[in-house]
Amino acid sequence: MNINNSIFNIQSEADFKAIALDVFKFQFEHNSVYRSFCDLLYIHPSEVNSVEQIPFLPIEFFKTHTIVSTNKAAEATFTSSGTTGSVLSKHHVSDLEVYKQSFRSGFKSFYGNIENYTVLALLPSYLEREGSSLVYMANDMIEQSKQPESGFYLHDLEALKNTLIALEAKGQKTLLMGVSYALLDLIEAHSFKLKHTIIMETGGMKGQRKELVKSELHEILKQGFGVDSIHSEYGMTELLSQAYSKGNGVFDTPPWMKILTRDPEDALTIQPIGKSGGVNIVDLANINSCAFIATQDLGKMKPDGSFEILGRFDQSDIRGCNLMVL
Template sequence: MTHALPPAMQQVVDRLLGFVAQDGCTDAQFDALAADLFAFQYANDEPYRRFCQRRGITPRRVTAWRDIPPVPISAFKDATLSCMPPAECERVFMTSGTTRGDVKGRNHHPTIAVWDQSMQRHFARCFMQGTLRLRMFTLFPDERELRNSSLGRYLSLATRSFGAEGSRAYVSVEGGLDVDAFCDDLAQAQSRGEPVAVLGATFSFVHLLDAMAARGLRFVLPEGSRLLDTGGYKGQSRELPLDAFYDALSQGFGVARERCINMYGMTELSSQFYDAGNAVVPSVKRAPHWVRTRVLDPLTGSEMPPGQRGVLAHCDLANFNSATTILTEDVGVAVDGGFLLLGRAEGAEAKGCSLAVQEFLEAARA
């Protein structure tokens, strides 16, 4: 059910929809919208305001996106970061709870329209690459089964927006992965010379590849076919090094590694990042024009020079209701065109992330 938004929130949403619909933006335009969104969140999101006050940051001191204090990603598990009461939000996405048992992070969306447009615009550019529609084979349950899953929404929206006739999900909550139906339908598409897209969680691809190997199956998908994986293994399957994983995808489906695209996203954000194909790993992750990324030293908060590793902090303007700027627990390196994703924070980097969470909690509870 869609909720009527308060006038101030509707103005924010309308401005964002127009901004995302643009073909790009200048740094000054990005900074101006980032500062305005920070002022909106500072006024309406109490835990975030307390965190900013503890750091001595107010809207008067924010003139550019780099001035915005990043919220540690784990804060979404311990506080309600929302400018609107959660009960009045159209959709709430929840994390899988894999890192802290049943404790789940929540990202509240007063309207899903901004999230949807963000997904569609960048997906069209980075995955569809000029193709209007492809038959989509999805290795994840439909969002109707997992209403609080951002990945469920992502894949279902991809199918509705860009899927050709015959697109469907081959995983259900009750039945799991329907290997036989998937392989039968993919073989038919292959025999007809029909390009297809296979999209799903990384661990689902591992299960599928194992099942195909047990059946002695390999495919050579028609020209124009492509694959998308996301989310990593999450302890749901055996883990493969990146090179071995993309070699296995390429060999199992007969698709060049350049057409094996990884999406990097998270429940706590409203936009996604894509690489340009995994001929070489790690590949450069690319953001849309409404997202900026810094690589930080989590102990000091200072920005690392290009080429030096640190923890990724993303400023996602589409994340208008909670906090635009998130300090992740992912390590990366800034490079031309984006960043390299190197894995999870460990050692001193992980300690720095933990201290940031502690600081947030102390401020939010003050």
């Protein structure tokens, strides 16, 4: 489907709606798992006139089925993190250029040119396994930054401390992306007063520490790094796009990504803005897999299109939708 350029050039709500409906029709025809799901719901593209009417595929399908809308072989298969023995989500990506275009354009729209930053990545739990889409993105950002100090830091917190201090001393704009527990490890060993560095947590204690409420985590990180705000990245294995927060846990999406919330008791009902519920994501960059996903997160939409993540469904249960036996 030759609409990739259209996806990354959306200028208005009307553009988004038109392309989303086109993508829905395309995936209904070319994604056998998604087509079966829509058929079970008795929903056909001829009857769908709004984004809210499009069926959202429960994210668990990425654990049990091959979700593709193309016959092209996968160039990469990204897998979710999980405990030993757990079933992992698999996202078969047939065109890595689409992924690169999505995360490069998305980052640029929020933060400007990556070449202006030194990119430091503190992602030990991701680096220590295969198939992380976040590591793929961070590695590309490190390469694109073209700064000699850019790189991954696995467990060498002393080297990371020294790099941060040196970059700060020369006023170099820096991005430190880190998993939450590793950032806490860093500030427990060293304290900072950073004026030129963005601290971006990518979520998760990954079983390494007790989970903290986001506001509490961010307060600790702000004090430890000496910064006014903690930025966040919201993404997942099953997506090719990311939302970003520049503080206070409020996220914004790039133009080709949109968040809706569904009724926690009725997975097929989209709620009005301002009401908390299950997070549904439209990610049009997922043109070759599924662009319409019902996640296990709970969130709340704001009138300007931004959103907050409030938590997750208990036991990762998406209630009201028992169509998992395709």
